[in-house]
Amino acid sequence: xxxxxxxxxxxxxxxxxxxxxxxxxxxxxxxxxxxxxxxxxxxxxxxxxxxxxxxxxxxxxxxxxxxxxxxxxxxxxxxxxxxxxxxxxxxxxxxxxxxxxxxxxxxxxxxxxxxxxxxxxxxxxxxxxxxxx
Numbered sequence: 001x002x003x004x005x006x007x008x009x010x011x012x013x014x015x016x017x018x019x020x021x022x023x024x025x026x027x028x029x030x031x032x033x034x035x036x037x038x039x040x041x042x043x044x045x046x047x048x049x050x051x052x053x054x055x056x057x058x059x060x061x062x063x064x065x066x067x068x069x070x071x072x073x074x075x076x077x078x079x080x081x082x083x084x085x086x087x088x089x090x091x092x093x094x095x096x097x098x099x100x101x102x103x104x105x106x107x108x109x110x111x112x113x114x115x116x117x118x119x120x121x122x123x124x125x126x127x128x129x130x131x132x133x
Contacts, residue, residue, distance in 0.1 A: 024119030029097040030090055032117060032124035037085040040103075045072035053118065053125040061133045081105035088112075095119040 032051060039047035049072060056068040066074070084104040091098050097117035103110045116128040 024092060024095060024097060024117075024124055026090060026092050026097075029092055029099065029117060029124055030087075032097075032126070033087070033090065033099045033101075033115065036115065036126060037083075040075065040078075040085075041083050043075055043078055045075045048072065048075070048126075051124070051126050053127045056127055058129045058131065060131045082107070097124055 035051060036048060039045070052068050052071070054068065056071070058066045058071060060066070082105070084107075085101055086104070087099060087101040089098075089100040095118060097119065099115045099117075100113070101115075102112045112132045114130045114132075115126060116130075117124040118127045119125075
């Protein structure tokens with residue numbers, strides 16, 4: 001019997017490592033996630049535009065739902081701050097990638113998040129984010 005701490009989404013973690021390697025590797029997922037972080041660091045929607053799926057959707061703790069256009073427009077109004085992203089986990093499940101992390105602004109924790117990516121057409125596309133307080 002496996003240790004319950006090794007279970008994610010009711011699937012044995014060791015089983016996830018034996019999934020066939022997809023065209024989108026963990027390394028390419030991490031690079032895509034770093035691109036997302038850089039776009040926020042520079043407050044540059046053009047850097048993020050090329051990686052957001054057309055039907056991208058974001059969810060906030062208060063129930064607010066935002067779409068691609070909302071995210072890109074909102075980036076411009078973010079106040080100047082020194083941003084730091086801390087990545088906690090990254091996994092690839094076939095053609096789906098997930099990253100989890102925390103955002104700090106000027107040394108203060110702002111939010112944690114779960115980003116979801118889909119591998120399509122030879123690249124990772126951001127399809128969703130769940131922000132938590």
